[in-house]
Amino acid sequence: MAAVWQTVVNGNAEWLAKKILDFELTKEAVIKEISKTNVSMKEKAFQTILKNRTFHGGILADGAGFLKHGENGKGIRSRWYPVTLARRFDNLKLVADRITFRQEDGLAVIREYSQRHDVVFFIDPPYTAGGKKAGKRLYRHFNLDHECLFTLCKSVKGDFLMTYDNADEVKEMARRHGFQMRLIPMTNTHHSTIEELVIGKELSWMDCYPTVHESKSEYKTVDRRKKVPHSTRSSDIKKKSSLKQS
Template identity: 45%
Template sequence: MFETNRKRSTQKVVNVASVPQRSPFRYPGGKTWLIPVVRKWLKQSSDNSKTLIEPFAGGGIVSVTAAFEKLAGSIVMVELDPEVAAVWEVIINGDHDWLADKIYSFDLTSENANKILEKKSKSIQEQAFSTILKNRIFHGGIITKGSGLIKNGENGKGIKSRWYPKTLHDRIKGIGYVKEKMRFITGDAFEELKKFKNQKDAYSFIDPPYKAAGKRLYTHFDINHDALFALASQLKGKFMLTYDDTEEIRTLALKHNLDFRTIPMKTTHHIQKNELIISDNFDWWN
């Protein structure tokens, strides 16, 4: 057992602008800021044939970065939310060119956006486009029920404030060049993670909905965190769990005899806070 007050961060706050922006999502709780640390974690083994699994894929920045930077031989992304999953289904398993071109050619007005969003029955491609649209024109990128359109936005640009069709087009096209090593599964994180439980060359990056903010940010926020810690402790391969730094999460780590470190980050409102990194080992940390 270890002391909770002994594990201090030796990391600095990451300048997100220094990290390549690869994901098409502006994702609440996204981990772009953590990429320098994730690189170290993935490089603890020089064998780049390893399998990376991201069971709570969300914006997918870890999987996409690993594909671009050849940090894993195969990559498995899992997402349960049907709206988010539709995007990755189209990009990874389907016709990414269609989505990229649809975004680039779309004439964004409130009227045109509402036509897309209000359509009841959507194909998987239409759902993917609708999700990207919501993610870009809703407050904070939050696509759950209760969120709504940006009104004023940056410099009074309204719903066009975060709509960068050329950038989104290029990001999706870029993923198309590396997706041959990627696989996407619409499914339950627990069930898919269990399939890798005995795989020693598997690296599991586990970024679940956080206890405090999950209800506000995500549709599928209500998970069994105790069961997730128990499952992580059974993994034969490498794993990294990320969480908000709360007494409850520290207690769960202690309960399952899992080591952790604190790491500083800045929120979208430029408030500095600590998060927790929980891992099977920290030989790679410094």
């Protein structure tokens, strides 16, 4: 992934767009292309795009395999939209000179800018909070200290916006750090709509989306009443009823 962004900021987005448009996609051609070693940065970027579009679920992590049936039984070609992909890179070319790309630990970069009031962070971490979900299968670098990320977000002087999957562990962390949450619809690789969690300090500008409130339930009550030993003696019962009447 880093190779793709590096290629865009190096001024080779147009090269990548043309390469995508010119490629005759067959399984054999993909295997030939991705088997090349000692390739340049831009060629590595092209290999990444090919894998992402032809491997099952777009998975780039080690051990991923080719799409077998894909969408509508179109197999390996089912997620290959060269014109759309090329247009995205052509669009990126227009803003490339405003992007600085750093292949580093995101937590360290957030720390570096955390005291700046004029900085806004958009954070899209791998979805592995709670030790489950898609992130583990999708990315080689899935291992992230989510608790540390939330604590860092709490410390930033500017603003931040973070996206996560709608998991209980994530919501619990967000509540504990006093953040707000909204649920937004998102189309996944299987073209079905799922809900994604957006987390931030103040999200009232997103009021058109459902707010995620505190979970109800779990109130613990302490019974402070003195326990009265249960009595069946008729004199006791009489005493109680006379009190009631008076």
